[in-house]
Amino acid sequence: MTAVAVHAVTEGPEDAPVVVLAGSLGSTLEMWDPQVSALAGSFRLVRYDARGHGRSPVPPGPYAMDDLVDDAVALLDRLGVQSASFVGLSLGGMTGMRLAAREPARLDRLALLCTAPLMDSGPWRERAQAVRTDGTGSIAPAIVIRWLTDGRRAADPELVARFEQMVAGTPDEGYAACCEAIAAMDLRADLTRITAPTLVIGGADDPATPPQHQRDIADAVAGAELLVVEDAAHLASYEQAATVNAALLRHLQA
Numbered sequence: 652m653t654a655v656a657v658h659a660v661t662e663g664p665e666d667a668p669v670v671v672l673a674g675s676l677g678s679t680l681e682m683w684d685p686q687v688s689a690l691a692g693s694f695r696l697v698r699y700d701a702r703g704h705g706r707s708p709v710p711p712g713p714y715a716m717d718d719l720v721d722d723a724v725a726l727l728d729r730l731g732v733q734s735a736s737f738v739g740l741s742l743g744g745m746t747g748m749r750l751a752a753r754e755p756a757r758l759d760r761l762a763l764l765c766t767a768p769l770m771d772s773g774p775w776r777e778r779a780q781a782v783r784t785d786g787t788g789s790i791a792p793a794i795v796i797r798w799l800t801d802g803r804r805a806a807d808p809e810l811v812a813r814f815e816q817m818v819a820g821t822p823d824e825g826y827a828a829c830c831e832a833i834a835a836m837d838l839r840a841d842l843t844r845i846t847a848p849t850l851v852i853g854g855a856d857d858p859a860t861p862p863q864h865q866r867d868i869a870d871a872v873a874g875a876e877l878l879v880v881e882d883a884a885h886l887a888s889y890e891q892a893a894t895v896n897a898a899l900l901r902h903l904q905a
Contacts, residue, residue, distance in 0.1 A: 652718045654725035658706035659699035661730070663691035668759070669735035670694040670903060671723065673743025675765075675886065676829050677787070677794055677818040679705035682740075685892035686899070693904065697735070699726060701742060703825015712779075712828025716836050719746045719829075720753060727757060736903050740764040740888055741860065742829060745836060748868075751849075752841035760903055761847040764895070765857050765885050767864035768838035768871075775834035779827035787826050788819035797859040798886040814886075842871035849875040850902040852895060854883035876902070 660680055670690060672683045680698035690696055700707040702714065702722050723746060727735060736759045739747035744766025751758050781790060795814045796804070804811050849872045853865035862879045869877035878898050883891045 652710065652714070652721075654718070654721040655702050655708040655710055656729065657699045657702060657708075657722050657726055659697055659726055659730075661695060661697050662687055663693075663695045665695060667693060667695045668903075669730075669732050670696055671726070671735050671737045672696060672698045673701065673723065673737065673739040673746050675741035675743065675798075676833070677704070677821050677826060679817055679820075681817070682886065682889060685889055686896060689892075689896035690899065690903075693900070694736075697726070697730065701746075701829065703828055704821050709822045709825045712824055713831035713835075714828040716745060716749045716832050716838070717753070719832065720750045723750055724754060724757060733757070734759050736760040736762070738762040738764070738899060739766065741766050741885065742833065745833065745838065748838045748841055748845065751847050752838070752844040755846050758847040760849075760905075761845065762850045762852065762899055762902055763865070763868060764852045765854050765860050765865070765887055766868070767860045768842055768868060769836065770833055772834040775830045779830035779834070782823050782827045782830070786819075786823050787821045791815040791818035794818045797857075798884060799890055800856050800882060800884045802882070803884075803890050839871070842868060843873070845872045848902070848905065850898065851875050851877045852887060852898060853877070853879045854885060854887035854890070855879050855881045856883060857885045857887065859885040
């Protein structure tokens with residue numbers, strides 16, 4: 652499949668090192684809002700909507716992980732960026748693992764948040780079918796339950812509503828086709844090929860990609876650093892932004 656021109660927003664000094672932020676399945680680039688003020692002073696931040704999400708094109712599925720990597724490489728080429736650091740959460744982290752293994756010359760440093768190299772394919776194919784049948788709105792509440800801890804959801808119903816709207820606003824075909832990419836994915840062999848300095852972050856209360864997934868990644872990637880953040884579910888970057896931002900700054904500036 653041909654790469655698509657994904658929608659991206661660039662912030663920070665034009666002459667600063669480039670950091671690309673790639674988000675979760677069902678999210679838009681706004682999921683990285685808590686990172687902008689912390690990182691844009693030191694880096695040229697590039698946030699983008701994955702194919703099939705937000706304001707990016709929605710080619711017909713199924714997609715493969717290499718399609719998502721092709722989109723990221725095309726984005727770097729479009730911006731005239733030879734190499735960048737890559738921060739990916741969930742689907743974005745899966746993209747980052749494959750990018751780092753396949754295109755090592757394009758990557759400076761890598762941060763992988765709340766992600767996994769392999770997942771049980773059955774539930775992902777079932778979710779793709781459910782979304783094609785009933786739409787992303789039908790699954791939005793169940794997805795956001797995984798994104799935030801019980802305490803954060805109870806304390807911030809406006810955020811819950813905003814995230815549910817974000818998921819429900821994802822095009823059905825884009826969401827379903829990305830589910831199929833996850834179902835077909837096995838990145839375990841790629842992990843030992845990653846040479847970029849790597850930080851792996853997990854949420855202690857993440858039901859979608861529990862911390863054992865991040866431990867497995869950190870064990871397989873040479874020299875990788877692991878941080879498991881307390882009181883955080885799947886969107887640890889949002890729920891515990893201060894802790895995650897501090898860790899990202901240390902890693903990206905090292």
